[in-house]
Amino acid sequence: MLVNLDTAYEDTTAAELSLALDTPEQPALHLLDLGRLTRLGRPGTRLQLRLLGASHQVVLDGPDGGLIETVACLPGRRPELPATLADPATGYRFTARVRQLSPARLSECAARLRRDLAGDPYALVGVFPGGPDAITALRVGRPGGRDAAGTGRIGWRTWHAYPGSGEVVETETVVAAV
Template sequence: MLVTLDAPYVDTSAADLSLALGGPERPALHVRELTLPGGLTLRLRLLGASHQVVCGGLTETVACLPGRPPHLPGALHDDAAGYRFTATVLRPDGDGLRTRVAALRAELADDPYALVGVFPGDVDAVTALSVRPDPPDGTVGWRTWHAYPQTNELVLTETVVAL
């Protein structure tokens, strides 16, 4: 699902992002609730400052979080909780960011398990989330993309959670 957001673009760069687990649901610009095959329900939430996914008792937020120093780990594995997270920051050459974001918008626009928010002012300022509808091995997973055209950055995250 592709949505145009009616809110200012708050994020400034990949270096401003943090990962937070737990905590309250933050005010959202758009929410998409999904029920996966097997009955698991997730909420994909687009924030003015990036994204939040609510899955069962887990709340994952990747955003510019006021009062919290920015820190987006490259990897976080908590085997006891069954949680794995990875993040990568890409800085594509030339028109690479524009090309990647256009492909992402096209690929996910009609995906029933995705949400893409386009911020006003630049079609390349997007936050996108996509859930794997058929989780293997008793897990659920999602990927996110945060595009920062002003700094030519694309942040990719991937999360896998044991059910």
């Protein structure tokens, strides 16, 4: 789903982002509620993709617990976006990378994301009013496989394009289906 966001545009940089797993649900500019999933997780699993004014939030609830992942500019929190974070006890694995792109390559990347994800029922692409390349995109998928306990896994990828700094932040999360 492709949405044009109605908010004051403030370009930021990758260095201002934080990862938080302890932040409550934030006010969303737009959200995609995937409801109760059976294809992507265990029956009864609920998943929401949320576009924030300063990036994204994914809310995952299931029969055995939940998770709220926030990647954003968070007031009062020191900016820190780890390259990797893994918690074997919960089956959570997060990776992030920052790519520095020329203006032309960043435009190509943003155009590809808008084109490829616009009609995907498991994706949400928000275009900020600063221009068509100022986007945040999220896509849910199931990486497949099972962990040692036989639990299914669910995952999502995100892209945050910052035209002012020429950066694209890509994240990937995999977690045991809750």
